[in-house]
Amino acid sequence: MNADISNAWQKVQAMVNGFFALLPNIVLALIVFVIFFFVARTIKQVVKRLTSNRRHARNLGMVLGRLAQGATILLGLFISLTIVIPTLRAGDLVQLLGISGVAIGFAFRDILQNFLAGILILLTEPFQIGDQIVFKNFEGTVENIETRATTIKTYDGRRIVIPNSELFTNSVQVNTAFDHRRLEYDVGIGYGDDIDRAKQLILEAMHETEGVLREPAPDALVMELAESTVNIRARWWIQPPRRADALDARDKVLTAIKKKLIANGIDLPFPTQQILFHDQTEETDGDRSRQREGWPAGKGKVPKPRSISDSLRKLAEMRSQSNGSTGDSEAVSTRDEV
Structure with missing residues (x-):
């Protein structure tokens, strides 16, 4: 011890x-x-x-x-x-x-990956605090760029936290990267309207709108011959390029274009559909020597217009004739057996 x-x-x-x-x-x-x-x-x-x-x-x-x-x-x-x-x-x-x-x-693989991505984002600065960006389904203003994640504030007042590794490895749209931003909208006019006149009116409306830049100048281009309209694309530039300014400029430009076109008799048609029934075609409805509207080519007889009541009456006559012929054949068969 x-x-x-x-x-x-x-x-x-x-x-x-x-x-x-x-x-x-x-x-x-x-x-x-x-x-x-x-x-x-x-x-x-x-x-x-x-x-x-x-x-x-x-x-x-x-x-x-x-x-x-x-x-x-x-x-x-x-x-x-x-x-x-x-x-x-x-x-x-x-x-x-x-x-x-x-x-x-x-x-801590994910944490370190986000940390390194955050450092690279801060060094390369693809976007900065205050920029308005679009990432996948999220759009808003960049609030903060931290080492782990980037926070953005959406336009409806929500906060989105995005891991930096996602931002660094995916495409990000930066709407405020440059001083100017171009907006566009397709305006449909009728096929009977003068295209050159309509383009001139659209340009005048954009030039007269407050907030539209003179340089780069706005333009109007025919983009499509659609089913019911001739689509003219109006394009204009604004400054600054923030979303609030873009919405305000869009509202003013579209309102001015509509008023200008309507005041000068330019049609703004809505989509329409035309349904043709062959048995309702009138004799005066064009030349049947050429194929049109589903009718075969040639100089055949032009069918007359037929109403629903006439069609029902003809159908009833055909049934009665069919029943009558059937009764006669049964009577002949009975005599033969006797």
């Missing part, structure tokens, strides 16, 4: 002696770590200040500053450990860091 207590006491004394022997190294390591900690904070502020000149780069400066701060603190920790434990080599630390990095990478 006394031997066990003596051995334990010797181990405690050895630990205390070892601690006091390492105490200068521990103090020096703490001093080095504190120095690196304050240097890291200074580096963070410097990076944020250097990136503050870039427009909408506050998130980028914050992310890069944190990365620089973390790397500096990690370097200070490695140096402090080598001071406390002189036998610890840098190669061992790198090997340990590599193994730990692989394990962390597999465990």
